[in-house]
Amino acid sequence: MTTHHAEPWSPDVRRDVETLWRFHRVDDELRPVDVAVGLGSHDGGVAVYAAELYRRGLFPLIVFTGANAPTTVERFPRGEAVHFREIAQEYGVPASAIRVETRATNTVENINYTRDLLAAEGVSPQSVLLISRPYQQRRAQAIAAKLWPDVEILCSGAQHDLDTYVAIIGEPDRVANMLVGDTQRLELQGKSGEIDPQDIPGEVRAAYERLIAAGYTSRLIPASQTR
Numbered sequence: 001m002t003t004h005h006a007e008p009w010s011p012d013v014r015r016d017v018e019t020l021w022r023f024h025r026v027d028d029e030l031r032p033v034d035v036a037v038g039l040g041s042h043d044g045g046v047a048v049y050a051a052e053l054y055r056r057g058l059f060p061l062i063v064f065t066g067a068n069a070p071t072t073v074e075r076f077p078r079g080e081a082v083h084f085r086e087i088a089q090e091y092g093v094p095a096s097a098i099r100v101e102t103r104a105t106n107t108v109e110n111i112n113y114t115r116d117l118l119a120a121e122g123v124s125p126q127s128v129l130l131i132s133r134p135y136q137q138r139r140a141q142a143i144a145a146k147l148w149p150d151v152e153i154l155c156s157g158a159q160h161d162l163d164t165y166v167a168i169i170g171e172p173d174r175v176a177n178m179l180v181g182d183t184q185r186l187e188l189q190g191k192s193g194e195i196d197p198q199d200i201p202g203e204v205r206a207a208y209e210r211l212i213a214a215g216y217t218s219r220l221i222p223a224s225q226t227r
Contacts, residue, residue: 008172009172009176012210013176013211013214014162015207016207016208016210016211016214017162017175017176017179017207017211018162019203019204019207020135020179020180020182020183020204020207020208020211021134021135021162021179023138023183023200023201023204024134024135024136024137024138024139024179024182024183024186025134025135025137025138025157026137026138026141026155026156027137027155027156027157027159028154028155028156030053030058030129030154030156031058031154032057032058032059033058033059033125033127033128033129033152033154034059034060034061034123034125034126034127034128035059035060035061035062035063035118035123035125035127035128035129036050036053036054036058036059036061036062036063036128036129036130036131037062037063037065037110037111037114037128037129037130037131038050038062038063038064038065038081038084038088038131038132039065039066039107039110039130039131039132039133039136039140040064040065040066040067040072040076040079040080040081040084040104040110041066041072041080041132041133041136042071042072042075042076042133042169042174043133043169044075044076044083044084044087045133045158045168046084046131046132046133046157046158047064047083047084047085047087047088047091048087048088048091048158049131049156049157049158050062050064050084050088050093050131051087051088051091051092051093052091053129053131053156054088054092054093054097055091055092055093058129059129060097061097061098061099061123062088062093062097062098062099062131063098063099063100063101063114063117063118064080064081064082064084064085064088064098064099064100064101065080065081065100065101065104065110065113065114066079066080066081066084066101066102066104066105066110067079067080067081067102067103067104067105068080068105069105071174079102081100081101081102081104082100082102084100085098085100099117099118099121101113101114101117107136107139107140107143108143108147108194110140111140111143111144111147111148112147115147115148125151126151126152127151127152127154128144128148128151128152128153128154129154129155129156130144130153130154130155130156131155131156131157132155132157133157133158133178134157134158134160134165135157135175135178135179135182136157136182137155137156137157138155138182138186139182139185139186139189139195140155141153141155142186142189142190142195142196142198143189143194143195145195145196146194146195146196173216176211176216177216177217177218177219178219179211179216180208180211180212180216180217180219180220181218181219181220181221182219183200183204183208184208184219184220184221185221186198186200187200
């Protein structure tokens with residue numbers, strides 16, 4: 001049964017969440033790229049951060065990708081990518097610099113459908129910056145590297161520490177559960193061959209298992225549904 005915590009995390013839980021948070025972040029050094037890809041999720045801050053990087057001149061075009069998921073439909077009823085486009089425009093990105101991909105319901109589809117959208121426009125990027133919720137980076141990069149092997153893949157997320165991010169999101173349980181889910185998916189997809197096998201350090205695995213034991217299980221999925 002999934003545990004729901006109304007109070008802040010205990011010190012032990014927070015330490016384990018921090019361990020997963022640090023593991024899943026990539027935060028490549030930022031430099032100009034051909035295209036940015038904003039991965040849909042519950043976190044509208046992805047679009048805010050994408051707009052910031054666009055205004056810094058790091059890319060001329062951004063694709064927001066994402067349909068809806070049970071975890072996002074209330075927050076973004078018209079679809080993740082559509083709402084992200086609107087947020088980015090509010091923060092100064094012109095409509096001409098944005099494309100939306102509205103079918104993807106998982107990270108594999110995010111990459112595949114974005115690649116297809118760009119190809120249909122005659123865009124063949126040599127370098128791509130994936131912009132995601134901060135702790136989605138490791139798995140997103142592994143998936144993109146497998147599906148887009150001839151493209152240089154960089155990753156970044158909003159530059160918040162864990163406590164600041166949780167305060168912004170306002171849902172510590174969601175963050176903990178998503179971190180557990182992404183850790184599971186990273187391992188399962190590595191075993192299935194969807195991505196290269198992943199090295200999960202012992203301290204990360206131990207933190208993951210303790211969080212499962214503590215009830216953070218709402219994002220765990222059967223091994224047959226790892227996308």
